[in-house]
Amino acid sequence: MVKAVKTPAAQIVTGNRLRDGAVIYLAGDSQWSTDIAQGAVAHDAAEANRLMAVANQAAVDRVVVNPYLIEVAVAGDSIQPVGTRERIRAFGPSIATPPSDRLPA
Amino acid sequence: MYSYDKYDQALVDQRVEQFRDQVRRRIAGELTEEEFRPLRLRNGLYLQLHAYMLRVAIPYGTLSSCQLRGLAHIARRYDKGFGHFTTRTNIQFHWIKLEDIADAMAELAKVEMHGIQTSGNSVRNVTADHFAGVAPDEIEDPRIWSEIIRQWSTLHPEFSFLPRKFKIAVSGSPNDRAALRIHDLALRMHRNAAGEVGFEVMVGGGLGRSPFIAKTIREFLPKRHLLSYLEAVLRVYNQAGRRDNLWKARIKILVHELGAAKFAELVEAEWNQIKGGAVEVPDAEIERIAAQFVPPAYDPDAPTFTHEFDALRLNDLGFGRWLKTNVARHKQPGYSIVTLSLKPEGGTPGDMTAEQMDAVADLADRYSFGEIRVTHVQNLVLPHVRRADLPVVWRALAKLGLATPNIGLATDIIACPGLDFCSLANARSIPVAQRITERFNDLARVHDIGELKIKISGCINACGHHHVGHIGILGVDKNGEEFYQVTLGGSEETNASLGTILGPALPASRIVDAVETLVETYLALRRDGERFLDAYRRLGTAPFKERIYAAA
Numbered sequence: 001m002v003k004a005v006k007t008p009a010a011q012i013v014t015g016n017r018l019r020d021g022a023v024i025y026l027a028g029d030s031q032w033s034t035d036i037a038q039g040a041v042a043h044d045a046a047e048a049n050r051l052m053a054v055a056n057q058a059a060v061d062r063v064v065v066n067p068y069l070i071e072v073a074v075a076g077d078s079i080q081p082v083g084t085r086e087r088i089r090a091f092g093p094s095i096a097t098p099p100s101d102r103l104p105a
Numbered sequence: 106m107y108s109y110d111k112y113d114q115a116l117v118d119q120r121v122e123q124f125r126d127q128v129r130r131r132i133a134g135e136l137t138e139e140e141f142r143p144l145r146l147r148n149g150l151y152l153q154l155h156a157y158m159l160r161v162a163i164p165y166g167t168l169s170s171c172q173l174r175g176l177a178h179i180a181r182r183y184d185k186g187f188g189h190f191t192t193r194t195n196i197q198f199h200w201i202k203l204e205d206i207a208d209a210m211a212e213l214a215k216v217e218m219h220g221i222q223t224s225g226n227s228v229r230n231v232t233a234d235h236f237a238g239v240a241p242d243e244i245e246d247p248r249i250w251s252e253i254i255r256q257w258s259t260l261h262p263e264f265s266f267l268p269r270k271f272k273i274a275v276s277g278s279p280n281d282r283a284a285l286r287i288h289d290l291a292l293r294m295h296r297n298a299a300g301e302v303g304f305e306v307m308v309g310g311g312l313g314r315s316p317f318i319a320k321t322i323r324e325f326l327p328k329r330h331l332l333s334y335l336e337a338v339l340r341v342y343n344q345a346g347r348r349d350n351l352w353k354a355r356i357k358i359l360v361h362e363l364g365a366a367k368f369a370e371l372v373e374a375e376w377n378q379i380k381g382g383a384v385e386v387p388d389a390e391i392e393r394i395a396a397q398f399v400p401p402a403y404d405p406d407a408p409t410f411t412h413e414f415d416a417l418r419l420n421d422l423g424f425g426r427w428l429k430t431n432v433a434r435h436k437q438p439g440y441s442i443v444t445l446s447l448k449p450e451g452g453t454p455g456d457m458t459a460e461q462m463d464a465v466a467d468l469a470d471r472y473s474f475g476e477i478r479v480t481h482v483q484n485l486v487l488p489h490v491r492r493a494d495l496p497v498v499w500r501a502l503a504k505l506g507l508a509t510p511n512i513g514l515a516t517d518i519i520a521c522p523g524l525d526f527c528s529l530a531n532a533r534s535i536p537v538a539q540r541i542t543e544r545f546n547d548l549a550r551v552h553d554i555g556e557l558k559i560k561i562s563g564c565i566n567a568c569g570h571h572h573v574g575h576i577g578i579l580g581v582d583k584n585g586e587e588f589y590q591v592t593l594g595g596s597e598e599t600n601a602s603l604g605t606i607l608g609p610a611l612p613a614s615r616i617v618d619a620v621e622t623l624v625e626t627y628l629a630l631r632r633d634g635e636r637f638l639d640a641y642r643r644l645g646t647a648p649f650k651e652r653i654y655a656a657a
Binding site: 016018019020021022023059061062065066082083084085088089092093094095096097 | 138185201
């Protein structure tokens with residue numbers, strides 16, 4: 001089992017997809033993914049700035065709306081948002097929404 | 106019920122095509138998000154946490170069965186098969202796609218519905234007593250004047266860029282079921298000494314960061330002058346309301362800072378300039394609209410009791426409980442008003458599936474002259490059910506999960522979408538409501554507790570009306586953790602009051618226990634027949650506070 005190593009300084013870029021509003025993350029190959037695990041992680045300010053520059057261009061190119069950086073904890077292949085709001089964006093809603101979408105435990 | 110004329114329909118159809126083109130231009134890159142955002146908001150389209158959200162106006166909470174089927178279709182075709190009724194008696198679809206929105210709006214327009222002015226700094230959807238036209242205590246039907254206000258305020262060029270949003274409520278009864286005193290402007294019909302019917306005009310109510318109870322600025326306004334007087338109020342607000350600070354832009358701040366007497370004076374001065382002018386509604390138009398709200402063809406011989414009804418009432422505890430809480434007296438002998446509970450145990454307050462909507466539309470056609478109402482407590486109403494049909498309607502609603510006998514009781518909770526959906530929220534509301542309904546899942550206990558209004562908001566904007574809950578719960582964020590602040594003693598009814606904060610916010614893990622402790626404290630201290638609110642008003646916060654924080 002991989003031991004969780006919390007890296008509070010780690011950041012990824014998220015936003016909502018223009019066409020349908022879905023939550024998306026800037027991925028490692030400068031593509032966008034609905035899966036947070038594919039997110040490109042910045043460990044310092046310079047990398048975060050570079051990711052935001054890519055994201056801002058994607059906003060101009062009508063892929064994403066209002067991109068921004070969020071803090072994440074990285075443990076092995078897993079990327080978890082640090083705050084409740086971003087956790088709910090990534091995995092929520094936390095309640096059953098018919099037919100049935102549920103936040104994993 | 107009101108049906109669109111050719112002007113109403115043309116306006117809505119044109120708006121759909123305008124918005125279709127705006128969406129096309131956004132997707133094609135001809136509009137930036139900054140340019141597009143105010144356009145989509147004017148049509149009720151928000152971008153929330155997980156998706157776009159479409160808010161559809163339900164004027165004065167009145168729906169035809171055809172419209173409810175239309176909403177079911179939108180839920181099924183364009184969303185995830187459900188919708189969420191709000192405290193503004195609107196419906197929200199949480200999972201709409203931008204590329205589908207124009208088609209969805211075109212389908213809504215076919216059933217005379219739209220999202221116009223469900224957002225933005227304009228006059229929002231007008232709300233009214235959900236028992237309008239059927240309540241025994243009613244003086245006159247408020248829907249006629251609500252419809253006149255709807256037409257006057259829709260795309261009103263002078264009031265399309267107000268300092269902030271503006272919410273109006275109308276009641277025709279002495280007993281307030283429309284939460285009048287928490288509105289920017291509220292109208293209550295009553296008779297003056299000469300026996301004429303007019304409006305008491307209240308302004309400056311509202312919740313949010315700075316909650317206020319509305320103040321009366323005119324005791325009696327003759328009906329024929331309604332629009333000129335409203336125009337005067339809006340004009341004073343439009344000119345003097347603050348635009349420099351979002352948190353001070355609502356009319357409640359202006360009325361509070363000027364004082365109600367001074368505000369009234371400014372309104373009267375403006376009104377005297379325009380009274381009797383072009384904005385007053387001609388009698389013929391009032392009659393045209395009133396004719397659409399005539400009572401349905403009631404059976405004058407509808408029995409008040411039948412053998413089956415009597416037997417069920419005496420022998421079935423569930424039916425008896427439902428009669429007590431979900432069925433209200435109707436002005437027409439032999440008929441009842443039935444409230445459908447959208448608050449099942451463990452459910453999301455105000456949510457309804459497309460299948461439930463279709464089934465309720467069928468029930469409305471069969472048993473309620475095709476009419477449905479939405480309440481600000483996030484429930485629905487079948488307004489005209491023959492008493493003899495109550496057993497069959499009860500059984501049908503029970504099968505649909507819409508007959509929980511809890512209207513006005515502890516589990517009839519208002520909850521905003523909260524942090525599960527809303528981009529403004531600080532904490533979740535719905536799971537708290539669900540956990541409270543699970544804790545209070547013993548109906549005998551809930552009926553013993555009696556009237557208790559619990560209202561939950563996920564942020565200070567107070568869409569869940571927490572300030573006026575007997576028990577109000579406000580979600581706050583403390584260093585990324587969800588906490589909940591409790592208020593006691595609020596009420597949105599005739600003697601409206603704002604709740605008092607009980608003490609420091611509680612962690613999510615303690616909030617349901619705290620509600621139970623408050624209820625147990627009340628049960629230990631109540632006098633015979635004393636409601637929670639009355640006990641609180643007699644006792645104050647001290648005994649409740651002691652019990653909650655002693656345990657900390």
